[in-house]
Amino acid sequence: MQLEVGSLVTGKVTSITKFGAFIDLGEGKTGMVHISEIAPTYVNEIRDHLTEGQEVKVKVLTVGTDGKIGLSIKKAIDNPPPAAHSPQKPFRREGGRGGADFGRRNNESMTFEDMMNKFKQSSDEKMYDLKRSVESKRGSSGTKRGAKFG
Missing domain, CATH: 1.10.287 (Helix Hairpins)
Known part of the structure; x- marks a missing residue:
């Protein structure tokens, strides 16, 4: 599966850190959702919004040449509330x-x-x-x- 910027995919939360969450996208690919991209509201504690093993819909923001994949949960939401x-x-x-x-x-x-x-x-x-x-x-x-x- 070739990931393209802007595409919506489903993945599983594999680990949570203080700065973001790592998402397993399948086929050996893992991306990261930065804390600022978790929810449309301010996120103080990521574990209040996500749990390990949870399935989430994410939008691909970046695909780096080094293999790093930047993801967003809040941009994958159909109708996010205004900022x-x-x-x-x-x-x-x-x-x-x-x-x-x-x-x-x-x-x-x-x-x-x-x-x-x-x-x-x-x-x-x-x-x-x-x-x-x-x-x-x-x-x-x-x-x-x-x-x-x-």
Whole structure:
């Protein structure tokens, strides 16, 4: 069987690593599905989506001259949902670091521009607080460093 880029084939998961899964395509050929090609959503743990021995439908992305075969499960899905980073959809941040809240507030979605404005405002406030803090530690006598006292 000659594998061509773009073809859909069925294979069996032979092993799972932290960066992807290896798929036995038959006839002694093995390909790899990178973690970013496992599912149309963010994949933190591959074992949440695949198990060893599972049969999967994959799309051939690359066939290297060195014999390496790049595969995708998410591109083999008939109707994948639109990408999460689509500019048409509002971006939501579920959590994380930082003082700014970029998530939903009062059940309304924020556009990218709204988020940028909120981030800029938050950043300006933090810079102002930082400057004020540094000046208070130095003392606000109005003298510059290295100035001679008379």
